[in-house]
Amino acid sequence: MTVETVVVVSTTDAMDAAFAGIGCWLLQSDGRTKPLSVDRWQQPPDLHDHRLFLDDVHDETVDVGCGPGRLVGALSARGIRSLGIDISGEAVRQTRDRGARAVQGDIIGGLHGVGQWDRALLADGNIGIGGDPVTLLHRVADLLRPGGRVVVEVARHGVGVVTERLRLQVGRELTPDFSWSVVGSDAIAGIGDAAGFEVEDVRESGGRHAAVLVKRPA
Structure with missing residues (x-):
């Protein structure tokens, strides 16, 4: 009997493979699996991306978890000073x-341009990075000038906050498990408040939702 070998790789390596076009699967803690569909992130911004994140941006913006850059690329093309940050x-x-x-x-783990940005983006569920939305927003707050804004894509109302352990699989290669959170529109005000933000607006387009949070004065 042959035992299949499982190779453990870093999350960064798995994401590199996914963005390079190699099939990648998300393994959830309840045993469910689903493909990591990076192809959508590699397309130009769609109508809902524009309505939620881009149309009202005229100031300096940092995109946290930018992926292959569809949002920050669109901002750069408009001449807006912008920066993408990603582990991949x-x-x-x-x-x-x-x-x-x-x-x-x-x-x-590290900050880029402390206090230099007017706006930050947390699109595509990136409020879940690290499985601790309050800590993540504290880090984002450090990037923003006083009165700066962060636009956070959230799940539908009623989800609350759900945190679980996930893994990625590429071929026979698995990542160690990592924490990820999903935050509903009903929970973002409390999380934002704990991190020094107030909700200015909640937007909806095509079944997607985003909250605009304003950084409170120190």
Whole structure:
């Protein structure tokens, strides 16, 4: 009997593979699996991206978890000073190929441009990074000028806050498990308040939702 070998790889390596076009699966803690559909993030921004994140942006913006740069690329094309941050070197390369600025890094472990930005984006559920939305928003607050805004994509009303342990699989390669949170529109006000933000607006487009949070004065 042959035992299949499972190779453990880093989350960064798995995301690099996914953005390079290799099939990647998300393994949930309840045993469910689903494909990580990075192809949507590699397309130009759609109508709902524009309505939720782009149309009203005229100031300096940092995109946290930018992926291959569809949002920051669109902002850069409009001449808006912007920066993408992502753990994946391949995502950063693709963002730069769009003509946008991007750096490889982890918002939890290090900051890029403290106090320099008017706006931050947490699209595509990136409020879940690290499984601790309050800590994540504290890090984002450090990036923003006083009165700065963060636009957070959230789940539908009634979800609350759900945190679970996930893994990624590429072929026979698995990542260690990591924490990820899903935050509903009903819970973002409390999370924002704990991190020093107030809700200015909640938007909906095409079944997607985003909350605009304003950084309170120190």
